[in-house]
Amino acid sequence: MIPLLDVAELQVKFPVARKIGFGPARPSFVHAVDDVSLTLQAGETVGLVGESGCGKSTLARTLCRLIDATSGSIQLEGRELSHVPIRRAAREPWRGDIQLVFQDALDAINPRMTAFQAIADPLKRLRGLKPGPELDRRVAEVAESCGVSAGLLGRFPHQLSGGQRARVGIARAIACRPKLLVLDEPTAALDVSVQVVILHLLAQLKRDLGMSYLFVSHDLNVVRMFCDRIVVMYLGKIVETGPAAELFANPRHPYTAALLAAIPSGIPGAAPPPVLEGEPKSPIDPSPTACRFAGRCPAEQPHCTTAAPPWVRVGHGHHALCHLVTGA
Amino acid sequence: MSAPPLLEVHDLAVSFSTRAGRVPVLEHVSFTLAKGETVAMVGESGSGKSVTAYAMLRLLDRAGRIDAGRVRFGGADLFALSDAEMADIRGREAAMIFQNPRAALNPTRRVGDQIGDVLRRHGAIPANQVRQRVLDLLDQVKIPDPARRANAYAFELSGGMCQRVMIALALACSPALLIADEPTTGLDVTTQAAVMATIRALAKDRRMATILITHDLALAAEQADRVIVMHAGHVVEDAPTAALFAAPRHPYTRALLRATPRTTGSLADLESIPGSLPTLTAPDLPPCRFAARCPGATAVCRREPLPRHRGDGRLVACHHPLEGAP
Numbered sequence: 068m069i070p071l072l073d074v075a076e077l078q079v080k081f082p083v084a085r086k087i088g089f090g091p092a093r094p095s096f097v098h099a100v101d102d103v104s105l106t107l108q109a110g111e112t113v114g115l116v117g118e119s120g121c122g123k124s125t126l127a128r129t130l131c132r133l134i135d136a137t138s139g140s141i142q143l144e145g146r147e148l149s150h151v152p153i154r155r156a157a158r159e160p161w162r163g164d165i166q167l168v169f170q171d172a173l174d175a176i177n178p179r180m181t182a183f184q185a186i187a188d189p190l191k192r193l194r195g196l197k198p199g200p201e202l203d204r205r206v207a208e209v210a211e212s213c214g215v216s217a218g219l220l221g222r223f224p225h226q227l228s229g230g231q232r233a234r235v236g237i238a239r240a241i242a243c244r245p246k247l248l249v250l251d252e253p254t255a256a257l258d259v260s261v262q263v264v265i266l267h268l269l270a271q272l273k274r275d276l277g278m279s280y281l282f283v284s285h286d287l288n289v290v291r292m293f294c295d296r297i298v299v300m301y302l303g304k305i306v307e308t309g310p311a312a313e314l315f316a317n318p319r320h321p322y323t324a325a326l327l328a329a330i331p332s333g334i335p336g337a338a339p340p341p342v343l344e345g346e347p348k349s350p351i352d353p354s355p356t357a358c359r360f361a362g363r364c365p366a367e368q369p370h371c372t373t374a375a376p377p378w379v380r381v382g383h384g385h386h387a388l389c390h391l392v393t394g395a
Numbered sequence: 396m397s398a399p400p401l402l403e404v405h406d407l408a409v410s411f412s413t414r415a416g417r418v419p420v421l422e423h424v425s426f427t428l429a430k431g432e433t434v435a436m437v438g439e440s441g442s443g444k445s446v447t448a449y450a451m452l453r454l455l456d457r458a459g460r461i462d463a464g465r466v467r468f469g470g471a472d473l474f475a476l477s478d479a480e481m482a483d484i485r486g487r488e489a490a491m492i493f494q495n496p497r498a499a500l501n502p503t504r505r506v507g508d509q510i511g512d513v514l515r516r517h518g519a520i521p522a523n524q525v526r527q528r529v530l531d532l533l534d535q536v537k538i539p540d541p542a543r544r545a546n547a548y549a550f551e552l553s554g555g556m557c558q559r560v561m562i563a564l565a566l567a568c569s570p571a572l573l574i575a576d577e578p579t580t581g582l583d584v585t586t587q588a589a590v591m592a593t594i595r596a597l598a599k600d601r602r603m604a605t606i607l608i609t610h611d612l613a614l615a616a617e618q619a620d621r622v623i624v625m626h627a628g629h630v631v632e633d634a635p636t637a638a639l640f641a642a643p644r645h646p647y648t649r650a651l652l653r654a655t656p657r658t659t660g661s662l663a664d665l666e667s668i669p670g671s672l673p674t675l676t677a678p679d680l681p682p683c684r685f686a687a688r689c690p691g692a693t694a695v696c697r698r699e700p701l702p703r704h705r706g707d708g709r710l711v712a713c714h715h716p717l718e719g720a721p
Contacts, residue, residue, distance in 0.1 A: 118583040119554065228671065229440075258439040258610060259654045260668035270662060285583055288613075288656035292665075329584040333613030333657055335636040339595065340588040345539070346553060 069145045071279050072107040072130070072247055077139035077149075079122075079129050083351060097350050099125040101303035103139075107247065112273065112280040114294030114311065116287060116326070120347065122303040127249050127283050131167045132156040143247070163193040163243030170252040172236030176224045182235045183220040186210060189242050205242070212275070213238040214268060230261040234268070241272060249281045254289065266293060287330050291315050296384070299323050302347050302359040309385030319387040321364050358390065366391055399470070400427040401571060401604050402451075407464030409443075409450045409628075418675045420446055421628045423703070424464070430571070431602040433595075435615035435636075437651070438625035441672050444608045447625070448574045452489060453481050469571060487517045490565035494577035496557035500549040506560045507533070507545025513567040532563040536593050555586035562593060569601055576608045591618055612655045616640055624648045627672050627684035629701070634709035644711040644718075646689045683714065691715050 080096035099122045107113050115123045128134045130141060132148055141149040143161055151159055166189075169175035176185045186206045187196075196202045210220060213234045224232055233253065240248060253269070254262040266289065273280060284290050290297060290311070297314045299307040299322065307320040318324040325343040332340075345363045353359060354372075361371040368390060376390045385395075409421040421443050428434055436444045449455050451466050453473065466473040469488060473481065485491075493499040501509055510529045514520055520528055533541035536559040549557055558578060565573060575594060579587035595618065598605050609615055615622050615636070622639045624632040624647065632645040643649040653666040670688040673680060681687070681697040689696070695714050703712045 118585060230671075259612070259651065259656075260439055260671075262656075263654045263665045263667040266662060266665070267667065286656070287584065288658060291658075292656060292660070292662040326585060329588040330658060331584075331587075331611065331613035331617045333616045333640075333655070335616045335640050337617060339592060339617055342589045342592050343585045344589075346555070 068108075070106040071109045071111075071144060072105075072281075073140075073142040073145075074106070074130065075104045075140045075142075077103045077126070077129065077141065078137045079125055079134060080137045095352050098303045098353055099350065100129060100136075101353075103300075103303075103305055105298055105305065105308065107279055107281060109246070109279055110273075110277055111296065112282060112294045114290035114297045115281060115283045115300065116285060116290055116297060117300035118326075118347065119285070120302075120350070121300045122350075123283050123300050124251055126300070127167070127251050127281065130247075130281065131165050131249055132162075133167070163189065164246045166240040166243060166245040166248055168236050168240045168248065168250045168253050171256050172232035173224050175236055176232070176239070178224055181221050181223055182210070182215060182227065182238075185224075185235055186215075186220075186238050186242050189239060193243050209238045209242045212272065213241070229257055230264060233257060233261070233265050237265075237268065237272070241276065241278070244276065245278060247279045247281065249283070251283045252285070253282075255284070255286065262289070269293075287327065299326065302350055302353065304359055304388060306360065306389070307385075307387045309382065313382060313385055317382075319381045319385070319392045320360075320389050321366050321391070322360050323387075325365070358388075398429075399467075401430045401432075401469060402428040403465075403467040404447070404451060405465045405467075407447065407450060407466065408462040409446055409455065410460055410462050411458045412460070413458070413676075415676045419462075419628065420459075420675065421450065423701075424625075424628075424630050425703075426623055426630060426633055428572070428604050428606065430604055431598070432621065433598060433605040433607060433619045434621045434623060435607045435609055435619035436623045436625060437609060437612055437615050439610065439672060441627075442625040443628040444625055445576055446628075448491065448576060448606065448608060452485055452491060452574070454485075454491075483517070486513055486570075487519075487568040488570055489572040489574065490568070490570040491574040491576065492558070492561045492565045492578050494580050496561040497549050497554065499561060500557060500564075502549055505546050505548060506552070510545075510560070510564050510567055513564055517568050519568050528567075529563075532567055533560070535566075535597065536560075536563045537589070538563075554582055555590060558582065558586075558590050559593065562590070562597075566597055566603075570603065572604045572606070573598065574606045574608070577610070578607070579614070580609070580611075587614070612651060613657070624651070627675065629684055629712055630710070631685065631712045632710065634711075638707070638709060642717075644709070644716040645685075645713050646691055646715075646717060647685050649717060650688075683712075691717075 077100055079100040080098055083095050083097055117123050129136050135153055136149045140147055183206055186209055187202055190196045190205055215234050215238055254265050282294055294311050297311050298305055301322050307323045318327050329340045356375055358371045358376045361367055371390055376388050378386055378388050379392050379394045381387050381392050382395050405425050407421055407424040410417045410419045424447055438444055450461055507529045511525045514525050514528055529545055530541045538544050538559050579590050607618055619636050622636050623630055626647045632648045650668045654668055673684050682701045683696040686692040686696040701712050
């Protein structure tokens with residue numbers, strides 16, 4: 068069976084000018100996404116986690132074809148998307164099949180559009196609907212499924228509460244019935260009371276519409292509850308991937324272990340988490356023959372800085388990029 | 396306790412003037428804080444956590460007015476001080492760190508100079524020792540290579556680094572009270588752990604009292620000795636951390652706990668809190684501002700003044716406090 072999304076050896080590099088001494092600047096590159104391969108099955112929810120700057124948002128945006136990949140392939144149901152230039156990608160027939168929900172709908176929705184117009188916009192542009200009763204019906208239907216009451220449809224984004232805006236952002240993204248919904252920190256700006264409602268809504272929509280989710284978040288407790296499978300990124304590389312329950316119970320990469328240990332336990336009087344020392348290395352031209360986590364890794368060995376770590380299978384569907392793990 | 400508390404907030408009320416009239420934002424906010432104690436202030440956005448902190452330090456903007464109440468801090472009545480006396484206390488005796496460190500730092504001055512400004516303003520040390528003290532402070536908050544980072548601008552530092560600079564800035568004059576307003580919101584969990592460890596270690600060394608304003612209950616559980624829960628401008632519960640998490644007595648506290656994702660449990664276990672914060676300008680605002688969202692509300696809650704029960708070192712503002720387990 069071909070997976071819904073198949074990403075192979077994807078690289079996204081951004082040029083930076085770095086001038087050392089005299090002479091012309093040597094071209095350098097920020098390796099934002101480096102040799103990333105992952106697959107996503109139909110109906111699956113995959114969580115993408117990692118520190119800020121690790122490339123998770125760049126990856127999410129590249130998959131939505133908002134950023135050009137440097138090399139590698141992105142296939143949606145076997146169709147190659149990475150070769151289409153960005154300008155044309157916006158008008159490709161598959162554009163409605165991958166949609167993105169942004170962190171803060173206040174920034175993501177055109178402030179001069181009402182909720183109705185914001186939801187209708189992708190239907191007009193991507194599904195070719197003309198203003199009329201059919202469009203009205205579709206917008207009303209989508210709005211209702213996302214819990215946006217009819218009375219709110221005439222309002223502008225600034226007239227909506229945070230939770231209502233999040234609902235409009237989701238309604239807009241699912242209006243075209245996408246097969247893959249990429250959620251970039253959808254609840255990070257919300258209070259816990261509202262976050263719960265939005266998470267329940269997303270779970271309900273997935274059941275009803277059978278979408279796949281790529282859920283980008285740095286809230287690991289939310290990711291654990293919400294996702295089937297977890298992908299952990301560090302400095303542009305995927306360092307570990309596995310089934311959610313398995314990965315949380317038995318993290319194999321030292322970075323994953325440190326990340327999970329840093330989650331506040333919520334238990335009064337519990338020992339505070341161990342501190343991961345240092346900062347990530349620079350993503351500009353990283354050494355190809357060293358582990359990216361070397362220098363911060365509590366279990367580091369001499370060969371970690373002289374050889375690139377291998378991708379080791381450590382369990383069923385569970386892999387880690389590390390010299391120190393033993394395969395299964 | 397025999398010694399007077401370091402900080403005593405008594406019956407604080409604050410209102411803001413808006414186009415829709417005066418909004419009673421805080422009502423009857425009272426709490427105390429002992430030397431060396433860490434207290435977390437939790438609640439949804441708009442519950443009045445930050446306003447309480449700003450009002451205490453007299454940092455409210457012009458629309459805000461303190462209608463009633465008293466704040467005693469280290470023996471002084473903060474609301475009776477002149478502006479100059481208050482300015483002396485801010486930064487030296489009581490310091491604050493803000494949620495968005497990059498926005499709180501001056502973008503056009505080197506961070507080392509900004510820390511130096513605080514030291515010079517409060518005249519704590521001779522001018523020729525300022526630079527060395529700045530480097531010591533940066534070193535204390537675990538900034539690697541302080542001599543180089545002192546010359547950096549805020550935009551050249553990562554979010555975690557900026558927050559450490561803010562902490563160094565706040566702690567420059569060894570304040571007796573630190574107010575940390577969402578110090579780790581927007582930071583990664585690994586950075587959050589490092590920043591909180593820095594604050595905790597410094598607080599312990601100097602017997603500094605800390606008010607940690609956060610909406611993350613899990614973080615509050617881990618860091619605080621006591622938790623103050625706020626809802627729509629009322630303190631609804633104030634209890635030692637362990638007791639609060641073991642058996643919340645206010646229905647809002649229980650609802651918050653049930654809405655917070657934990658390290659165990661599933662999505663189905665999470666319960667939302669019905670409704671939203673009440674509109675504070677409503678003419679029929681009931682005495683209990685949680686009444687409209689509360690599963691156990693009765694006619695009494697909408698009619699009678701809100702009782703504030705004290706006992707066992709905790710406070711609960713409810714007509715029908717909960718008993719037993721969550």
